[in-house]
Amino acid sequence: MTLNGSKWGNVTAIATDLTDHQLITEFKEGSMEAMEAIVDRYENRIFTFGLKMCGQLQDAEDITQDTFLNAFRYLNSFREETNLKNWLFKIAATACIRKRRKKKCEPDRELSLESFINKDGTFETHDIPDWSDDPSDKVLRAEMKAVISDSIKTLPHKYKLVFNLRDIEGFSTKETADILGISIESVKTRLHRARLALREKISNSYREGKSA
């Protein structure tokens, strides 16, 4: 199918209540407005995912571009029963894994459950702040956001993938397993350990901030 690029110059509004599948059908028929509507709908989520995964704006931009380019290029192989959001995240996750391989990063370290338990068998106490819903707490919120982003950044890659998909993007355990091509048990294990690691990191940063 040939796409007519000329419509891009003068994109007219498209009904925003169209379903993803309706937009895909319109895109396949040559509508660039439908393509723009799909990008509008998902670009912030894919960008957030790329940024949380890689920690760098440039990498997040690359991931976002690669994801949409590959999605639109291969849209003919998109099956009717597939959920577009899940499909986009599958492409985005693959792009993140590929980017990490290219950078020749150190192999992922494992997070063991025992590492979150003291040697004498007790638990550490973790003081976690509440998120402020008060818009006047702008500075506090910005500081907290930075602490949380830095903490997520330090997670080993495979744990970070699961955490971002499950807790940030809200995919179910089964959906996350399908997106990453791993078992449901692996998703549960990695998610639990990622959460425990974040609890420790955030609580330590919060403690340091309070004592400073």
Next chain:
Amino acid sequence: MKENCKKNFEKISEYLDGELGPDDCRQIEQHLEECPECRDCFDALKKTIDLCRKSAREEIPGDMRERLRSKLRDCLGGHQLSSE
């Protein structure tokens, strides 16, 4: 660490996600009522997830948004979709 605490500690995320059966849920709830240490652990984990969820959303910067559209236009305009 007591055996009950360890079992609770391992399953706490599944409990939070509503992925455990009624028997397991009952056992965990009972244990949390009896064990303040595990209750603290549970509360801190719950707050961590909540904090991360609320702070997470980012917006793509305007210049990147423009570059994305420009790239899609350059690469896809007038080209054929792959049938692979």
